[in-house]
Amino acid sequence: MSEKLIIVTIDGPAGVGKSTVSKKVAAATGFTYLDTGAMYRAVGLFFQEASVDLDNISQVREKLDMIEIELFPATDEDSDVGVRLCGEDVSEAIRTPEMAMVASKVSAIPVVREVLTKIQREYGTRGRIVAEGRDTGTVVFPLAAYKFFLDAEPRERAERRFRQLKARGEEADYQELLRMTIERDNNDRNRLVAPLKQADDAVLIDTTALDVEEVVKQILAIVNG
Numbered sequence: 001m002s003e004k005l006i007i008v009t010i011d012g013p014a015g016v017g018k019s020t021v022s023k024k025v026a027a028a029t030g031f032t033y034l035d036t037g038a039m040y041r042a043v044g045l046f047f048q049e050a051s052v053d054l055d056n057i058s059q060v061r062e063k064l065d066m067i068e069i070e071l072f073p074a075t076d077e078d079s080d081v082g083v084r085l086c087g088e089d090v091s092e093a094i095r096t097p098e099m100a101m102v103a104s105k106v107s108a109i110p111v112v113r114e115v116l117t118k119i120q121r122e123y124g125t126r127g128r129i130v131a132e133g134r135d136t137g138t139v140v141f142p143l144a145a146y147k148f149f150l151d152a153e154p155r156e157r158a159e160r161r162f163r164q165l166k167a168r169g170e171e172a173d174y175q176e177l178l179r180m181t182i183e184r185d186n187n188d189r190n191r192l193v194a195p196l197k198q199a200d201d202a203v204l205i206d207t208t209a210l211d212v213e214e215v216v217k218q219i220l221a222i223v224n225g
């Protein structure tokens, strides 16, 4: 594989640290960061606002054709990537726990995955990217040069999300976050198309007892050889 097409994939369950770690790996390597979850969240928001009946496949297809999603870099290294949906900045609107649940529902619809996977692969043709999500190592970029699967206990992940929301000055209920984390993991692991799972050739990192810097260090040690 040519240097230009090197791709790093980082998959794992909700709140495990994919975004945080991917942004740091991207900054350290000079690669572009691709947040695939942001795309599923944007589709979820669009469908919710348009009151799309998710069981009505022709309605889903018709609305999908109308969607334009554009990712733009975060304003600073602590922020999430920005998203424009049909020209409107929805960067904040998509980052709520509720929108994550909606994203999890729309992400089980095969045609939604088909459309977004195609867009994600187009990003990949530019090469030198760090892609993160649920299926970037298994389905989107099966030939990626470096694949990682991050995991952590659900309680630890819900606590991380709790601290993250509090730090942003937002309301958060730990028990509710834990419930949503577990429900979303179940949806994502058990769907028929592109379920959340470790690729056979991905390196597993259990982050439960690690801090962010340690996880980044382990990944860079492999990527930088």
Ligand SMILES: Nc1ncnc2c1ncn2[C@@H]1O[C@H](COP(=O)(O)OP(=O)(O)O)[C@@H](O)[C@H]1O
Pocket: 012, 013, 014, 015, 016, 017, 018, 019, 020, 021, 160, 161, 163, 164, 207, 210, 211, 212, 215
């Ligand atoms: N290994 C880690 N140890 C402690 N906190 C972490 C770790 N990795 C990430 N975090 C924190 O957990 C929160 C959720 O991480 P995030 O990157 O948004 O997860 P994901 O993208 O997998 O949902 C962030 O506030 C992040 O700083």
Ligand SMILES: Nc1ccn([C@@H]2O[C@H](COP(=O)(O)OP(=O)(O)O)[C@@H](O)[C@H]2O)c(=O)n1
Pocket: 013, 014, 015, 016, 018, 019, 036, 037, 038, 040, 041, 100, 103, 104, 105, 107, 108, 132, 133, 134, 135, 136, 184, 188
């Ligand atoms: N590659 C991806 C990325 C996200 N998703 C879906 O989108 C939801 C939100 O993804 P996210 O990565 O933004 O969520 P967090 O892990 O940041 O909580 C997930 O729960 C999945 O259902 C997916 O199905 N495939």
